[in-house]
Amino acid sequence: METKYYFDYNATTPTDPRVVEEMNKFFIENFHNPSSFYRKAGEANFAVQKARERLAELINAGSSEIIFTSGGTESDNLAVQGTAYKLKEKGNHIITSRIEHPAVLKTCKHLEKNGFQVTYLPVDRYGFVDPEDLKKNITDATILVSIMHANNETGTLQPIKELVKIAHHKGIYFHTDAVQSTGKIPVDVRDLDVDLLSFSSHKIYGPKGMGVLYKKKTIKITPLLFGGGHEKGLRAGTENVHGIVGMGKAAEIARLEMAEEKKKLRPLRDRLQKEILEKIPEVIINGDTGKRLFNTLNLSVKYIEGEAMLAMLDQQGFALSSGSACSSGSLDPSHVLLAIGLKHEEAHGSLRISLGKYNSREDVEKLIEVLPAVVERLRNVSPFWQNK
Amino acid sequence: MMYTKKVMEHFQNSQNYGKIEDADGIGKVGNSRCGDVMWIYIKVKDGKIADAKYETFGCVAAIATSSMAIDMIKGKPVDQALSITNKAVAEALDGLPPEKMHCSVLAEEGIKSAIEDYQQKNK
């Protein structure tokens, strides 16, 4: 059966048709290089600037503080490496958390091989970093704190404002990976007072391969890509005009419609949670149920394995994801779920349900109907369930 | 992840799972790499595998190979069953994705361990 019920919006989203429509013009009709001289180039440049403003407005930034990148991954890399290289004379210590996206974690691992020291803060069982812990780990050499806003697996929201205050008290830059929160909930860079913030287009119904790094005007970083001096020399390369236009439109739609989405999706997510807990025994909810993205539900079904669940559900037209080792290809279960203290078997049986704007009440009812049978079948096959 | 039709059939429709209460041999093996577990039960009669069942905690490939391995040893003389290889099980399923070959090792080990258990008890 085809995928009829898509519950994996934290992985990626379909492009909004209104976004596609706005992009179309920039493939053939107005394909011109925004840096060129003629009028058509000026039109392309104008479209890029308009998108920049729309993106700035989404996060309450100035348009000169928006750097276009190829996605969340590049934004994270540019923020972390760009700060590290810029400030390496000042210090070589970076603080991050154990639940970051690999775009931050692996960047930090790479920096560790190049003379930097990195502290990976633990989280509690709900997935929160303890601000006291941040305070304690700051040294004279600390130059950057990078802690994500919303976690992609559990949806847990960090107390960014409080963490920023602690870093700034010591004059340390703060970067947040807001790939999962931006476009879903209000993200205000002035209010949060972060210095650097990453977000991504394909999580907000924009085209893939586009992202933004917000960089506070007063902050200096070293570029990763050198070339034609685009993005004020911070990210060289002829602008991906259609991508930028599409991401800009997606940002505008998100800004105008996010409140409505939340109103629709939160009750659906809550209903899923309630019904699953009622219908399936021995399920645990992962992450915090209060400070959590309204679209995300992460749970562990004990005694069975996630990839098997995903495959059964896929056969019936459902698209979800899991933090199980077997579904990862790497044979390690989700580092996020291990960091919140789940046992290997529990992380193994995890399921992430992430909703988005094209989900309907019917989708949710269908999942509530199908999931218990899938779980029962796999538990019947499981030695842990049968012999517990 | 792309699995063959046969893998999906065995994964979804296998009837070979469950317990054999008065099993003659039980093999309990685990995959230390990803934490998956397979239990194989066998019943032996006149030197042949009269019945066999599995219980598996693991991925699609682990469940499908359990099921296929059981099909392959049922009715076979014990020493033939003992020589079953993970490759043969994977081939019978029209192949496994390379990163899932290790799951089939569990099936081979599970069968061997169940037969060894039987042989220990009947020495």
Ligand SMILES: Cc1ncc(COP(=O)(O)O)c(C=O)c1O
């Ligand atoms: C929290 C987080 N950070 C970074 C990324 C990477 O973003 P992109 O896919 O745009 O490179 C993702 C997306 O998977 C994410 O969820």
Ligand code: FES
């Ligand atoms: S048994 Fe874990 S990946 Fe197959």
